[in-house]
Amino acid sequence: MDKLEGMANVEPVRLGPESKFKFNCHPGVKCFTRCCKDINIILTPCDIIRLKNRVGLSSEEFLALYTEAQILEKTDLPVVMLKLLDTEESDSEGKACPFVRQNGCLVYEDRPTTCRYYPLGVASLSHKEDPAGEEFYFFVHEPHCLGFEEDKGWTISQWRQDQGLDIHDKLNAEWTDLVVRKRSFPPNVKWTEQTKKMFFLISYNIDKFREFVFESSFLQRYKIDDATLEKIKNDEIALLQFGLRWLKWLLFKEGDFKMKTETAGQS
């Protein structure tokens, strides 16, 4: 899955963790904040949790105000994009990210994964394409971006660490795995509309998924130990990962979910 799917000028170089490049981005560059306009940013589930908490909204309110849903090509899965707006910051270059201001990003500490990766893109191949399951990187070089002319050197690993990508990717790993697997399915193997709706709910609307777990018959149907229950009640990332593991159990019969009755496999 290309996390930067939709962005222009992908350079066809396959980079590894020790590949080197020169880049720097700071308020002194002439293009400062240009990359926050006229862009496509797919939001990961963790991005949404962090951003909606940052701006003090429920997940449903955040989805309505700041995102638009699309079907991801190749996977037939719903994904959520950051909705660009006509704001004071937008100009002839097009609509702008709602969080950009002249002096930078309003939500910098909680900025989306794609913003952290730039100027890199990452690709996770399916098991069929690459049995070792390794990721590789490439440059996404926007013509307006002057950061490549700066004299600061990085390896890919150093960039990942500086941008907090290791922790983000770890938190998003269950979701990325599910999307990559879905992309590997033969085209005639389709998810039902109900499965896609559940994927959307778990991935992007964590408040509603919490209601589903704690206020529907879910807990009457599944054996969930007390420690897990306590954790998912208070930790949205843990709840997200629980939901994705449950979805994988339903789809692939992987993992250790147990029904309370003999109706195993029923969702």
Ligand code: SF4
């Ligand atoms: S266009 Fe490049 S250098 Fe300019 S602000 Fe964006 S990332 Fe930084």
Ligand code: SF4
């Ligand atoms: S979230 Fe921040 S870094 Fe990302 S596009 Fe918006 S303003 Fe730019």
